[in-house]
Amino acid sequence: xxPFDFVAATSVADVNSVLAQHGNRxxxxxxxxxxxxxxxxxxxxxxxxxxxxxxxxxxxxxxxxSLKMGSAVPLAEFYENQGVRNAYPGLIDCAELVGGIxxxxxxxxxxxxxxxxxxxxxxxxxxxxxxxxxxTSAKGDRTVAVEDFCTGPGRTVLEDGEWVLDITFPAPASxxxxxxxxxxxxxxxxxxxxxVASSVTLDGSGKIxxxxxxxxxxxxxxxxxxxxxxxxxxxxxxxxxxxAAGKIAHDAVSPITDMRGTIEQRRHLSGVLTRRTLTKAAxxxxxx
Amino acid sequence: xxxxVHVKTTINGQEFEFLVEPYMSLLETLRDVLNLTGTKEGCxxxxxxxxxxxxxxxxxxxxxxxxxxxxxATINTIEGMATPEGLHPLQQAFLEEAALQCGICTPGFxxxxxxxxxxxxxxxxxxxxxxxxxxxxxxxGYDKIIKAVxxxxxxx
Numbered sequence: 001x002x003p004f005d006f007v008a009a010t011s012v013a014d015v016n017s018v019l020a021q022h023g024n025r026x027x028x029x030x031x032x033x034x035x036x037x038x039x040x041x042x043x044x045x046x047x048x049x050x051x052x053x054x055x056x057x058x059x060x061x062x063x064x065x066s067l068k069m070g071s072a073v074p075l076a077e078f079y080e081n082q083g084v085r086n087a088y089p090g091l092i093d094c095a096e097l098v099g100g101i102x103x104x105x106x107x108x109x110x111x112x113x114x115x116x117x118x119x120x121x122x123x124x125x126x127x128x129x130x131x132x133x134x135x136t137s138a139k140g141d142r143t144v145a146v147e148d149f150c151t152g153p154g155r156t157v158l159e160d161g162e163w164v165l166d167i168t169f170p171a172p173a174s175x176x177x178x179x180x181x182x183x184x185x186x187x188x189x190x191x192x193x194x195x196v197a198s199s200v201t202l203d204g205s206g207k208i209x210x211x212x213x214x215x216x217x218x219x220x221x222x223x224x225x226x227x228x229x230x231x232x233x234x235x236x237x238x239x240x241x242x243x244a245a246g247k248i249a250h251d252a253v254s255p256i257t258d259m260r261g262t263i264e265q266r267r268h269l270s271g272v273l274t275r276r277t278l279t280k281a282a283x284x285x286x287x288x
Numbered sequence: 289x290x291x292x293v294h295v296k297t298t299i300n301g302q303e304f305e306f307l308v309e310p311y312m313s314l315l316e317t318l319r320d321v322l323n324l325t326g327t328k329e330g331c332x333x334x335x336x337x338x339x340x341x342x343x344x345x346x347x348x349x350x351x352x353x354x355x356x357x358x359x360x361a362t363i364n365t366i367e368g369m370a371t372p373e374g375l376h377p378l379q380q381a382f383l384e385e386a387a388l389q390c391g392i393c394t395p396g397f398x399x400x401x402x403x404x405x406x407x408x409x410x411x412x413x414x415x416x417x418x419x420x421x422x423x424x425x426x427x428x429g430y431d432k433i434i435k436a437v438x439x440x441x442x443x444x
Contacts, residue, residue: 003290006310006356032352036313037333049310051357076346100422101400102337105346106353188421189335 002045010054015163016138018050023160028052030072031106033099034115057165063087065171071110071164075122076101078109088169089284090178090199094125097182100189110164116150116221123150123222124197124214125180128281129169137162147214150221175202175209177284179277182216183269192217193261196249196273200237200281208232211281213245213274218253218266225252228274237282245278246271293356299324300368308355314348315339317355318365326366328392330424337423340396341365347403349422366395369402377440378402385436389427397423401437409444 009015019026026048029035039046052058058072063083078084079095098104098112098121109122113133116123126146133144138161146167149156158164182195195216203209211232214224228245235241255266292307299322308317315332318324318341330338332351339350342364369376378398381387388394397420404411404419411419416437417430425433 001311003309003311005290006293006354008356008359029354032354032357033334033349036352036354039311040332049354051354053357074346099334100337101419102340102347102349102422103334103352105343105348188418 001040001042004039004046005048007048007050008054009050009052012055012057012136012165015050015052015055016136016161018048019161019163020138022046022048026050028071028163030058030108030111031074031103033103033107034111052163060166067169067171068166069109069169070166071108073108074106075104075108079104087172088129088178090180090197090281091122091125091129091169093178093180094121094195094197097121097188110167113146113149113167114156114158114164116152116154116156118150118153118219118221119192119195119217120222121180121182121192121195121216124195124216124224125178126167126169127214127222127224128178128197128199128212130212131167131169133164134166134168135162136165141165147222147224152220172288173201173210175204175285175288176200177202177281177286177288179280179284181273181277181280183273191260194218194255194266194269194273196270196277198274198277198281200232200278200285202237202282202285206236206286208235208237208241211245211278213249213278215249215253215270215274217260218255218270220254223253225249227252232278237278237285239275239279242275242278242282246275249274293359295356295359297358297361297363299363300365308358310354310356312355314341314343314350314353314355314358314363317358318350321355324365324367326395328395330392330396335424336393336396337400338393338396340399340423342399342403347400347422364399366399369398376402377443378405378437381436381439382433385432385439387428387432387436393423393425393427397425397433401433401440405437405440405444409441411441413438 058070060070062068178199180197182192184190201210250271330336
């Protein structure tokens, strides 16, 4: 492995300074469950790795109506937080099924997002929760919606010197519910053949005021399907409408055939899991 | 040339201070710098759990941690399980239930199972299996391992 320097950052300025100095030859380290494996595998070389786990702003987990989650918060700390569990069950769905316990001890949702694999289990749930990514660098800050963050397999909107400081989830509206499900041939420790996240917001009369559906492992990036939102808004949360939404997902995705599944299987699963997660999201919306 | 990192850490209750190459994994640091070779290398990419250690109260794959991250951390490894008086109950149960064959996965399973029983002594079989899903074994078929963990639960 190409030798790199290790910097234990204790402030945002520390991280900005290392990344500004090294450009794309430096990266932040949180869990290391993707980064260190990729470095060891020779996917790319770095001159510096910046551990951001001692940066206070990257460790926040503030639930105050909305939820602000620092980029270094590991999945286990996220899903063990009772307030977060109560407010965001649709995010708990995905946080609890990434890897095994060892991975969940270290890996963060922001890391999953920055790794930008199309199958990343936490990305689609963040999309349907309308999460916003806070990007920072020595040059300043900007905010990007999660659905606009990934640009290709392993590619993101991050420019040299930029990193993710935190991710904010809006307060769940009254009548909001969300759910994530993935299909894998095992019970755990596997990568999604297809994963689908859905959210539904019901208005006072029980009609759909908003719906968001995003799919994993069926395209070069996580796929947010706006046509489903357009179809469902103003409609009743019925099986028939959710089947129709599944049909849109089936037709809209662009999966490949690989060792995990075929194009046909993935299209089929896209439809089924869209219907199922919309149904579960609507049930949670009614209960919440 | 990169600079070595100065690390002060507590491993199995004992304080260590040493220099480590910044790109060395925690697994390599334990085995090759500190000569704590009980922790095993399996896949070396975060899948098999053979290198599991407890770091600051959570189990981690030590192949996916840098040795430099040890600075200020508290680590427990397989070497910390038995005492001069005898084996840890989990180790004894693994022997009695034949929960190991080749032994490469065993330290990882023991460290993981110990962590679970300390956090959730009443974990049911489903939870035990789920918790240990990040530890792979190609010999036993898992049932003997699960039985060994449950044996410790019932005799505790």
